[in-house]
Amino acid sequence: MHPSPFMITQLLILFSIVAPLTFALQATDFYVHDLPLLPKESSSIRMHAGLLPVNPQHHGSLFFWHFEKKYPSDKLRTVIWLNGGPGCSSLTGAWMENGPFRFQDENTMIENDGSWHLYTNLLFIDQPVGTDFSTIDTDSYIHELDEMANQFLGFLDQYIKIFPELLENDIYLAGQSYAGQYIPYIAKAILEQRSALKLRGLLIGNGWIDPVTMYKSFLPFAVANNLVIENSELYDLINIEVEHCEQVLSKLVHVSEEACYPLLAEIVGNGAMNNHHKENQEGRCVNVYDIRLDDMIPECGKNWAPELKYITSYLRRQDVMSSININNNKVEWTGCSPSVHNTFTAYHSKLSILLLPDLLQQIPIILFSGQYDLICNHQATEAMIDGMTWNGGPGFDFGNGTFSPKHPWIVDGKSAGLIQSARNLTYILFYNAGHMVHYNYPRRSRFMLHQFIQLDLTSSTDTTTRKNTKESTRSIRLIAFIVLPVTFVTIALIGLIWFFVHKWHPTKVPTLFSIIRAFRSETRNVEQPQSMAPLLLNDFSANMEVVDSETFV
Numbered sequence: 001m002h003p004s005p006f007m008i009t010q011l012l013i014l015f016s017i018v019a020p021l022t023f024a025l026q027a028t029d030f031y032v033h034d035l036p037l038l039p040k041e042s043s044s045i046r047m048h049a050g051l052l053p054v055n056p057q058h059h060g061s062l063f064f065w066h067f068e069k070k071y072p073s074d075k076l077r078t079v080i081w082l083n084g085g086p087g088c089s090s091l092t093g094a095w096m097e098n099g100p101f102r103f104q105d106e107n108t109m110i111e112n113d114g115s116w117h118l119y120t121n122l123l124f125i126d127q128p129v130g131t132d133f134s135t136i137d138t139d140s141y142i143h144e145l146d147e148m149a150n151q152f153l154g155f156l157d158q159y160i161k162i163f164p165e166l167l168e169n170d171i172y173l174a175g176q177s178y179a180g181q182y183i184p185y186i187a188k189a190i191l192e193q194r195s196a197l198k199l200r201g202l203l204i205g206n207g208w209i210d211p212v213t214m215y216k217s218f219l220p221f222a223v224a225n226n227l228v229i230e231n232s233e234l235y236d237l238i239n240i241e242v243e244h245c246e247q248v249l250s251k252l253v254h255v256s257e258e259a260c261y262p263l264l265a266e267i268v269g270n271g272a273m274n275n276h277h278k279e280n281q282e283g284r285c286v287n288v289y290d291i292r293l294d295d296m297i298p299e300c301g302k303n304w305a306p307e308l309k310y311i312t313s314y315l316r317r318q319d320v321m322s323s324i325n326i327n328n329n330k331v332e333w334t335g336c337s338p339s340v341h342n343t344f345t346a347y348h349s350k351l352s353i354l355l356l357p358d359l360l361q362q363i364p365i366i367l368f369s370g371q372y373d374l375i376c377n378h379q380a381t382e383a384m385i386d387g388m389t390w391n392g393g394p395g396f397d398f399g400n401g402t403f404s405p406k407h408p409w410i411v412d413g414k415s416a417g418l419i420q421s422a423r424n425l426t427y428i429l430f431y432n433a434g435h436m437v438h439y440n441y442p443r444r445s446r447f448m449l450h451q452f453i454q455l456d457l458t459s460s461t462d463t464t465t466r467k468n469t470k471e472s473t474r475s476i477r478l479i480a481f482i483v484l485p486v487t488f489v490t491i492a493l494i495g496l497i498w499f500f501v502h503k504w505h506p507t508k509v510p511t512l513f514s515i516i517r518a519f520r521s522e523t524r525n526v527e528q529p530q531s532m533a534p535l536l537l538n539d540f541s542a543n544m545e546v547v548d549s550e551t552f553v
């Protein structure tokens with residue numbers, strides 16, 4: 001017997017329907033199995049991680065790591081967290097700041113008792129392309145903030161195809177440092193171009209938002225904190241750098257201004273170290289991320305905090321990489337990618353501060369600062385807010401001539417800082433914290449998050465179940481990779497039988513197409529059994545890069 005061309009066509013059609021169902025990426029392909037060193041009490045945590053394409057012609061992809069929230073809450077929410085740089089991995093945020101775990105030593109992972117994943121899903125993303133686990137051909141790095149935002153939208157589009165649950169979540173964009181540039185750009189792009197996403201607010205910690213107030217703040221901040229003594233020789237020297245910097249800024253402001261780098265370098269390298277190492281200051285410098293600490297030139301904070309070395313060796317382990325679905329064993333996690341840092345100049349981009357007033361008309365924003373960060377210090381953020389006009393008034397004016405006072409911010413009965421709020425903008429100063437506020441005060445930072453998102457634990461209507469365990473994910477894999485091919489063969493056989501039966505009883509049997517249709521709707525259901533929520537990112541290393549290049553390159 002010879003199969004007719006008609007039958008071959010039908011089999012080809014069948015295959016073209018089944019193949020994508022079997023091979024297209026789906027949530028189960030990103031499930032994180034068997035992550036090494038997980039604390040026993042956390043073994044039920046649900047995580048998804050891996051790469052999604054954003055520029056396939058040039059092998060561009062972004063890496064994400066999603067942690068599902070631990071408890072039910074009043075609403076589904078996802079916090080997307082970004083660290084800065086540019087070029088620094090958001091996994092620094094995940095493992096050193098607000099993620100579920102911390103390292104105690106190289107081989108011991110413990111729960112972070114201030115993790116943000118209790119009631120909100122957390123999604124950490126390495127971006128832009130080329131940042132750590134995120135890939136790109138070496139000739140295709142991006143340079144500007146609007147390109148970055150477009151690429152990020154492309155990522156979200158891919159993400160939603162695989163995890164459509166994100167559409168049901170209130171979304172918060174959060175991050176620190178250079179993410180103070182990324183976040184307003186991404187927020188604007190989402191509000192204008194992806195109205196299906198429920199963006200509900202922004203949180204920016206120690207943000208590099210307005211370079212002008214930031215560069216101007218360094219000397220006064222150094223004086224206020226006794227790093228430099230007013231009218232000393234060093235002070236006069238730095239003042240000359242300040243004048244040069246301001247001259248350049250008065251002509252044209254860039255997101256990052258090379259002419260201003262020396263003034264920070266001078267403070268870090270020659271400023272007093274709060275009386276540490278009085279006798280032996282040779283080769284020592286101030287830690288730009290926390291002026292209470294000192295370090296050696298040229299690091300000056302770059303390799304801080306100590307946990308960074310545990311995270312680095314952990315994320316370089318082959319078993320860790322393979323469980324987070326990084327299958328290219330040539331990649332090596334570095335924390336910050338110098339090539340991204342050097343190419344992402346944002347030279348033609350306007351400053352993100354110019355986007356804030358418009359954003360504040362649409363969503364609330366919280367800006368928070370650690371008291372002892374130098375590189376993105378709180379005095380600059382406060383000056384920036386005072387100088388900004390939004391929602392019909394300047395600074396913390398209520399819009400009627402009275403100013404919002406700074407209130408003490410009390411957390412767990414302790415004086416944790418100051419809080420000030422007007423017309424959708426809130427500012428919080430964290431006492432005794434550095435650049436990475438969550439590193440110093442994880443529980444206080446989570447309290448801030450819960451305040452901001454108006455978490456209401458008295459009306460828990462979120463009925464998300466956690467029944468989708470590892471086992472069910474595995475069985476879905478089984479269905480996809482064993483049951484589907486078997487079904488395919490069975491249906492092909494039915495097709496053959498039908499073909500011959502049809503010859504004798506042309507109208508009495510269901511057509512192959514109707515079988516396919518029925519099969520297809522069934523497998524669709526099988527393919528989408530998961531309810532998984534998206535999460536959030538955060539960035540810390542970005543600032544380090546800023547410091548590094550501004551200070552010593």
Ligand SMILES: *[C@@H]1O[C@H](CO)[C@@H](O)[C@H](O)[C@H]1NC(C)=O
Pocket residue numbers: 360361362363364391423424
């Ligand atoms: C503040 O944000 C909300 C959305 O959360 C918006 O509806 C409101 O108009 C904004 N307020 C002002 C004063 O613009």
Ligand SMILES: *[C@@H]1O[C@H](CO)[C@@H](O)[C@H](O)[C@H]1NC(C)=O
Pocket residue numbers: 398400402
């Ligand atoms: C100005 O507005 C604030 C906030 O709406 C309000 O608390 C305050 O009483 C107002 N002050 C005056 C003088 O109207």
